[in-house]
Amino acid sequence: GAQPIVLAVESSCDETAMAVIAGDGRILANVVATQIDFHARFGGVVPEIASRKHTEAVVGVFEEAMAQAGEALGTAPLQATDLAAVGVTQGPGLVGALVVGVAFSKGLAAMAGIGLVGVNHLEGHLYANLFETPDLEPPFVASLVSGGHTMLVHVRDWGDYEVLGQTIDDAVGEAFDKVAKALGLGYPGGPVISKLAAEGDPRAIAFPRALLHSHDYRFSLSGLKTAVITYIEAENRAGRPIDMPDLAASFQAAVIDVQVSKALTAVEACSLDDFCVGGGVAANPALRSAYAEKLGERGVRVTVPPLSACTDNAAMIALVALRDVQAGRLAELSMDAEPNWSL
Ligand code: KG4
Ligand code: ZN
Numbered sequence: 001g002a003q004p005i006v007l008a009v010e011s012s013c014d015e016t017a018m019a020v021i022a023g024d025g026r027i028l029a030n031v032v033a034t035q036i037d038f039h040a041r042f043g044g045v046v047p048e049i050a051s052r053k054h055t056e057a058v059v060g061v062f063e064e065a066m067a068q069a070g071e072a073l074g075t076a077p078l079q080a081t082d083l084a085a086v087g088v089t090q091g092p093g094l095v096g097a098l099v100v101g102v103a104f105s106k107g108l109a110a111m112a113g114i115g116l117v118g119v120n121h122l123e124g125h126l127y128a129n130l131f132e133t134p135d136l137e138p139p140f141v142a143s144l145v146s147g148g149h150t151m152l153v154h155v156r157d158w159g160d161y162e163v164l165g166q167t168i169d170d171a172v173g174e175a176f177d178k179v180a181k182a183l184g185l186g187y188p189g190g191p192v193i194s195k196l197a198a199e200g201d202p203r204a205i206a207f208p209r210a211l212l213h214s215h216d217y218r219f220s221l222s223g224l225k226t227a228v229i230t231y232i233e234a235e236n237r238a239g240r241p242i243d244m245p246d247l248a249a250s251f252q253a254a255v256i257d258v259q260v261s262k263a264l265t266a267v268e269a270c271s272l273d274d275f276c277v278g279g280g281v282a283a284n285p286a287l288r289s290a291y292a293e294k295l296g297e298r299g300v301r302v303t304v305p306p307l308s309a310c311t312d313n314a315a316m317i318a319l320v321a322l323r324d325v326q327a328g329r330l331a332e333l334s335m336d337a338e339p340n341w342s343l
Contacts, residue, residue, distance in 0.1 A: 013147065090331075151164075167218070
């Protein structure tokens with residue numbers, strides 16, 4: 001048909017993911033091969049391992065995605081020449097991880113004679129909100145909270161972003177991961193800490209709310225992480241058992257208070273009534289309901305992506321890639337990974 005079919009490839013961190021999108025925006029395939037088990041025992045993502053695992057997984061994930069897309073269309077598995085283009089996460093991310101997806105995509109584009117598109121991973125996390133609210137239209141304020149980023153963004157238009165402020169040290173997801181590591185809870189920290197926190201008292205331990213009253217959109221998480229670790233060590237020295245749910249809930253509350261307060265300031269300063277969230281930490285249930293409650297009571301419409309679209313996936317990359325294909329914004333075959341690409 002006349003509708004372009006686009007393959008999207010995501011390999012910026014520890015998920016090898018591919019999705020296929022039809023010209024009308026329908027997701028025909030969505031495959032995620034996670035490497036989490038290979039990184040868990042190290043308490044975080046090991047870049048060298050990530051790169052090698054992407055290399056191992058990339059062909060199998062491709063075949064699975066092309067088969068799924070064929071099934072969705074009621075045909076045989078798609079061939080590369082059925083695609084109009086391949087869109088790949090070009091950055092930001094781990095360079096050795098990104099280059100696997102980029103090299104694969106360039107090879108596919110060259111071999112099949114199809115278009116190539118370079119997608120910004122952070123823009124993908126923003127677009128994931130369209131799976132929840134298809135009519136979401138700029139301008140709005142967005143929070144991006146992941147393992148590598150913590151920022152508030154004024155989305156003036158799709159593709160036109162003003163970063164209002166970001167973390168000056170650790171990312172929110174990184175803080176969850178480091179606290180979990182200190183508690184011996186493995187990697188990633190977010191899911192396990194949020195589960196514990198659901199059973200705990202968020203007022204049990206008073207942890208610092210860094211930069212809460214700084215009158216800007218900067219964030220700082222490393223002091224909070226250190227405060228939690230210092231607390232754990234002091235309790236251990238005193239021979240007192242640690243109430244894990246209370247600790248998790250109190251840490252999480254300190255994070256959420258600052259996130260919600262600055263988000264509220266941002267939507268009011270920009271005079272906007274739409275707000276959305278992207279990145280792995282957007283899967284946090286307490287953060288989602290705090291946004292809904294505190295921004296909702298000020299008349300702000302809050303969108304959060306479906307849970308499966310919060311953490312890294314290629315469906316969100318496919319939305320951005322399709323936009324660029326339809327606008328004729330293609331990349332050169334000489335393009336390369338951009339590990340420090342900003343929004
Ligand atoms: O977006 P993502 O998959 O990868 C990056 O681009 O970084 O985000 C992963 C991060 C990890 O730090 C993980 O601990 C965090 O998202 N995360 C969560 C939750 N689920 C994942 N953090 C808090 N609560 C959660 N439920
Ligand atoms: Zn991400």
